[in-house]
Amino acid sequence: MLLYCLRRMAIGMLMLIALSLLVFVLLRLAPGDPIDAYINPNAPLSQTEMEMLRARLGLDQPLPVQYLSWLWAAANGDLGFSIQRAGVRVLPLIGERIGPTLLLMLTGLALAIVIGIAAGVVSAVKRNSAIDLGLGVLAFVGISSPAFLTALLGLYFFAVQLRWAPSGGMLTPGALFSWGDLLSHLILPSVLLSIGYAALIMRYMRSSMLEVLNQDYVRTARAKGVKEFWVVTKHALRNALLPVITLIGSIVGVAIGGAIFIESVFDWPGMGLLMVNAVETRDYPVIMGGTLVIGAGVIVVNLLTDLTYAAIDPRIQAA
Template sequence: MIQYLIRLVGSVVLITWVVSSLVFLLIHLVPGDPVAVMLGDWASPADEALLRKQLGLDLPIWQQYLHYMGGLLHGDLGQSLFYQQPVSNLIAERFPYTLKLTVMALLIAVLIAFPLGFWAARRAGHWPDYVSMTVSLLGVSIPNFWLGPMLILIFAIGLAWLPVSGAEQPWSWVLPAVTLGTALAAILARMLRASLLEVFHEDFIRTAQAKGLPPRTVFGKHALRNALLPVVTILGLQLGTLLGGAVITEVVFDWPGLGQLLVDSIQRRDYPVVQACILIISVAYITVNGLTEVVYAWLDPRIRLAK
């Protein structure tokens, strides 16, 4: 197990380095000059040259890359070109909002998916199964950038039950969390249904039924516990995806998280902030996937022995 963890940590470190390098290179290939954005159209060439030198943008790209990687090794994400403050401060201010939105979306997804998937599996081939799978198919098919405005029109503007945007009011998280968690709920429901149907045909389920155990014990204790392994795996993988999908949702609802900061920084050509936001989201995704693999290997020893 220790050797497996060492290999896993090495893979995470390598992938993180590749992602950070790609982010740096791709951001510097994007057209646009951050100095021109900061100073405006009427700035003189001398002022632009002075600011570019102060920001280190006059250096060759390989020297900028070395400075960037050196800063990462020391935990320094750089200085924001627009906000004129350390990027780590901006990340520390915005990341809790994104984390809160992700956790609430995950909770909503689980609360929707597990009853829906279990109901569909218990009534497979009947109308509850068809209704559940139709609802899950709609959840997968509807994009966030459409679902979000529709929820705003119905529940915020039409019924005036919830806030339109922002994070100041107590229930501001509900609409963005529902928007973000709907697709995940649909995926989990379909996966849980498929996994339960496979477990229902196992010999130990027939044995439990032959012993006269009540259906609640057979399906709730024996079947559900054995069907959760692939669902937990998908849940962990999709948790990382939620962090990336939060970008669109945060823009739609003006949620003050990393996604909103990322989009604003792209428009301002604020290279350090863009690099840091993408890096944080990528590292979170990689970390969640790594932890999911550890949990999966712990639940199923065949995985770590195969490594």
């Protein structure tokens, strides 16, 4: 298992380097000169001053040298300084935004997992019933709804029209911190974030449960007189969870994209909003650093998913 973990970590590092290289190349292929992001349009520089600035930033070097310099600095924990926030280092800036994003994502994913698994089990047990049909329709709507549309509709109906929740932010401006205030701001965006993922988990869970419920050992348990509740929860549910666990691991990466829309619509001070603002202002160090941190998080989650998969099913050997 230790060798497996080390091998997966090595592969993850290579994937992280490839991701950073891809983002670096795409940023350089974007229209415009990177030096433009450093220049105040109200105070244009002379050609000589621009060349001096370009040399100071290392932008006069060949692209491979620029990338390797950035990679070496990143490996030593230096992601540079933000262009739009003078004197602010990228790593502490990202550190301030990770907490709110993790809070939103973990809450949304927790809701999606609980609701999706429970709905999938009920739908499988009540196969071809009105409950199964109703849950299937809701799952279809949830899967088909884009994150930005769900966020905008949820904001309009529940925050603007019904006023059941605040319309944005993480805390009420000017108010003292309280868990109740934080929860009131968290409920709506986390629920909206969970909708599509809960629907996807529900469909996978239903399909997996239907397959497991038709296995011989389940029929044997019923023939022995085991109560249906224990047949479903003890004998069927554990094996049916295996493909769902893999799905949940892959959802984490997708959830980052959904969180970007949610954070933008609700002005949630997390990584998504930071990355959107960085792209709009062409803050290259923040874009590169944010991509590196997000990619590392996805790789770690995928590794934990594989280990959890092997731990739940003893028949699986890490290879």
